[in-house]
Amino acid sequence: MISADGVVFIGTQDGKIEGIDIETGEKIGQVKIRGNFSATCALYKGDLVYVRRIGQPTLTRYSLKRGKTVWKVEASSVMTEPLIAGDKVFIGRLKGELDCYSLDDGTKLWTAKLPAQTHSSPAYSRGYIFIGDDDGTIHAFDEGGNSLWRFKTKAALYATPAIFETTLYIGSTDGNFYAIDAIDGTEKWVFIISNKIYNSAGVTDQLVIFGSTNKKVYCLDKNTGEQKWVFEAKSIISTAPAISNNAVFIGSLDQRIYALDLSSGESLWSFETKGRIRTDPILIDNKLLVASENDRLYCFEQE
Numbered sequence: 383m384i385s386a387d388g389v390v391f392i393g394t395q396d397g398k399i400e401g402i403d404i405e406t407g408e409k410i411g412q413v414k415i416r417g418n419f420s421a422t423c424a425l426y427k428g429d430l431v432y433v434r435r436i437g438q439p440t441l442t443r444y445s446l447k448r449g450k451t452v453w454k455v456e457a458s459s460v461m462t463e464p465l466i467a468g469d470k471v472f473i474g475r476l477k478g479e480l481d482c483y484s485l486d487d488g489t490k491l492w493t494a495k496l497p498a499q500t501h502s503s504p505a506y507s508r509g510y511i512f513i514g515d516d517d518g519t520i521h522a523f524d525e526g527g528n529s530l531w532r533f534k535t536k537a538a539l540y541a542t543p544a545i546f547e548t549t550l551y552i553g554s555t556d557g558n559f560y561a562i563d564a565i566d567g568t569e570k571w572v573f574i575i576s577n578k579i580y581n582s583a584g585v586t587d588q589l590v591i592f593g594s595t596n597k598k599v600y601c602l603d604k605n606t607g608e609q610k611w612v613f614e615a616k617s618i619i620s621t622a623p624a625i626s627n628n629a630v631f632i633g634s635l636d637q638r639i640y641a642l643d644l645s646s647g648e649s650l651w652s653f654e655t656k657g658r659i660r661t662d663p664i665l666i667d668n669k670l671l672v673a674s675e676n677d678r679l680y681c682f683e684q685e
Contacts (some may be wrong), residue, residue: 496513
């Protein structure tokens with residue numbers, strides 16, 4: 383789910399990317415993806431760059447203004463979100479490859495081989511690209527695809543790395559949450575919860591926040607890993623957090639979106655959507671957008 387110019391774009395399981403007016407909730411258009419496969423998307427210069435999970439073509443740039451495909455690439459099965467950095471797009475391929483393409487014409491610029499399959503979407507910071515694999519290794523590459531360092535966890539990585547300044551934050555299915563130096567790949571600290579972590583973290587100037595399969599949301603000091611607070615929902619935490627001012631918004635498989643006080647972790651409010659929430663909530667101006675599996679997109683006004 384992404385937004386631009388008052389419109390939110392969201393991929394559906396029946397093979398469409400729908401554009402919805404944020405103010406009114408009205409559908410203003412859609413892009414039909416060939417075949418009934420879910421797709422994820424990003425925006426580049428007003429165009430949609432979208433990835434099909436399965437099938438061909440896998441990677442496409444689509445002009446919203448002209449309603450036409452600019453280019454398309456057959457890139458094999460992709461299970462990650464597209465990452466746009468500058469005039470390049472990066473995708474992690476299921477069979478264990480990180481691909482880099484030119485956004486201008488779709489030319490493949492390079493491929494970096496990974497030792498295992500990948501479900502972890504890539505992240506970018508300061509000329510570095512980071513991606514995790516199913517073997518539990520975080521890889522760092524430069525913009526030319528050259529390997530810089532590797533950091534090994536004990537189980538598969540599904541989360542997208544969160545980056546703040548020169549520190550990378552990521553949880554693993556080994557039950558640990560790691561802070562790693564993004565420059566040299568050394569461990570800064572580790573927080574042990576002994577439950578799997580599938581979703582990405584949110585980071586502020588002082589805090590890092592993430593959820594786990596043990597139904598809990600954790601808030602840690604981002605510099606030391608010291609626990610500040612913990613909140614427990616009624617089921618598995620299933621999204622990354624969205625953070626705004628002094629509030630944290632996060633979704634759960636108990637079908638609720640939770641608003642938590644950033645300082646204390648106390649519940650401010652929760653809303654039951656009648657469907658599991660598996661898509662990360664997003665904040666746009668003073669609005670919170672939440673998608674759920676009952677085929678609904680919810681918009682909440684922030685005070």
